[in-house]
Amino acid sequence: MSIIDQSKLSSLIHQKEGHLTRELLLSPGGFGLGKVPEKNLPDATTQMVCGFCGTGCNLNIHLKNGEGVCISPTTEYPVNLGMACPKGWEALSVLDSPDRAVSPLVKKSPNHWEPVDWDSALSLFTSKFKAIQEKHGDESVAFLSTGQMVTEEMAFLGALAKFGMGMVHGDGNTRQCMASAVTAYKQSFGFDAPPFTYQDLEESDVLVFVGANPCIAHPIMWERVMRNPHSPQIVVVDPRKTETAMQSTLHLQIAPKSDMPLFYGIAQLLIQKGYVDADYVREHTEDFDDFKAHVRDYPLERITTETDVSQEKIEQLVELIHTGKRVSFWWTMGVNQSYQGVRTAQAIINLALMTGNIGRPGTGPNSITGQCNAMGSRLFSNTTNLLGGHDFLNDRHRAKVADILDIPVDRIPAENSLPYHKIMEGILAGKIKGLWVICTNPAHSWINQGQARDILDRLDFLVVQDMYHTTETARHADLILPAAGWGEKEGTFINAERRIGRVKRIKRAPGQALSDFSIFKLIAQYWGCGEMFSQWSSPAEVFQLMKKLSAGQACDFSGIEDYTAIEEQGGIQWPFAASETEPPQQQRRLFEDGRYFHENGRARFVFSEPTRMPEAPSEQYPFVLLTGRGTASQWHTQTRTRNSDVLRKLYPNRIYVEINPEDAQKHSVQPNDLIFVESQRGRLKARAFITQSVQPGQLFIPMHYEETNQLTDAVFDPHSSQPSYKCCAVRIINE
Incomplete structure (x- = not known):
């Protein structure tokens, strides 16, 4: 990534933009680059939900001059009861990274990007995607969403892409975990x-x-x-x-x-x-x-x-x-x-x-859910199901959603999107030419990494929208859009136990970076479908739309009045319908009455014969590779955790492989030796950690390191299309 000229960037931030762009950026809806009005500044301490994992801990954000400066866990919140893990304690520090994307960046040559203003960036975005659609059809462009954004942004993205921009295909990184x-x-x-x-x-x-x-x-x-x-x-x-x-x-x-x-x-x-x-x-x-x-x-x-x-x-x-x-x-x-x-x-x-x-x-x-808002993604990303847990294939559901959003029903696709791996296969086959990647990092996290990166390089146009310009996926991008992170925008998360919690803006995003919500609002205007989203004026207003979309569904939370009610009640678990007269209890579980969501009210026993391991160990590749979390201080692709000086000290900087002592002796491997681990797809070098934690014939490598998915095998569950990261055949070679 090229170094951004700071004087040029400063000039870009302060120059006048086109009237439409400037009006949107500085509007009262909260999209602005401008300073937060004094009357909207919170008190010395405020609270909100952590932005790392699906546990959904609540944190006290201690403020100075209206901006968060340090964190402590909230003692009375029913999730974490005064506890926080290392990532939660460091949630603010990762916002102040030199790797932050602070201006739109356009690729000018391999490994070289230059800053441009938002008007140029969004004009390029719309012209490129429209040209691809006009030449190859609506199914030639797609998006990849995330379980990391607030729910209101996920809903906006899914509605904009599918109802406004005509995209048929879009999936989320929750396909990889849930x-x-x-x-x-x-x-x-x-x-x-x-x-x-x-x-x-x-x-x-x-x-x-x-x-x-x-x-x-x-x-x-x-x-x-x-x-x-x-x-x-x-x-x-x-x-x-x-x-x-x-x-x-x-x-x-x-x-x-x-x-x-x-x-x-x-x-x-x-x-x-x-x-x-x-x-x-x-x-x-x-x-x-x-x-x-x-x-x-x-x-x-x-x-x-x-x-x-x-x-x-x-x-x-x-x-x-x-x-x-x-x-x-x-x-x-x-x-x-x-x-x-x-x-x-x-x-x-x-x-x-x-x-x-x-x-x-x-x-x-x-x-147990992985990402901070995987549950929000599951219900509202408009990817695997229609907004609010509805069904794209159901005429009645499409009509209901169209009525709530006041859009023509024919703007809602009557078919399901391709799942993530089929989108990747579509790119490989030359059917999908343009891809919009938002707040996720498939060049690191997608299975069989070498092939995944080759696939990304085959695109006519790749847009990466992220808070960092240095992610592995951003290295492949034609256009990088700088996004605000957790703590720099408003909205809600839904945690693993279905609890809706608040996220707040307690810090100004750096440079020209905008909330994803603001970026989607701008893209709608540049695309020419802004009027379709006139109701989507702010995250708070979108929350009200989400309530209506949830009504009558299993996830009904139409009884939640607004953001204030969520805060006052320590988060609220769905369901909580408008028909309920009493405030919800803090701890609620489903199926207490023994009734389920099938039409007959019964749960089903579902089963089938196990299938053989797709790539079992062999004489040539005698080990089974296991992957998983390494430490409590690492998170996913380390996009954020590696930007904390404290967290980096709490886990091994270099990739390592766990190997049983019996296998280490057999292959003449000593503690801390550098060895190669190789599959049919790739090879990596790792430091040997000899331990009884793994059984003979097995190796373990944490998933957080960039190299790990060079080895994994692109096979998928036939019912969920989820990748099988946890087993493939590998061998070790001494350096």
């Missing part, structure tokens, strides 16, 4: 509905964590487990001896991707022993008899062979599920990021249903 859980919930319950509240972590007497390492990935949730007064049994199902497994009372160290047959075998044992809640199954579920017949093929002998777990441990877990009064099941990326993630998640859901462990305190099949 798609399998979303699909599992939809098929089993009738709606994407995580049933739990965080209080359940303190109410359970048996907690089963599957492919989840909350000690590292969600440390505040783990703190809630540590507050549990019931001396709970903590079970971990994971190939690695993770930090969470080290704290467990029972660790089932399974063979990679053998979790689905494990749970089918456990279901068979529960049935054999008479440990099924027959009343609950009869009154609230369907298809149990078919499921019962299916799991007969999973006797204990088969399960011990396929999972490498002893009969004793499997039977011990079965007894814990039976004797536990409040059993909860928790899973995250170890389940979701799989070629059979949906059915594995449903194997967990089935265990909760057949034992009646749902709808009561301390129970539930509970998916």
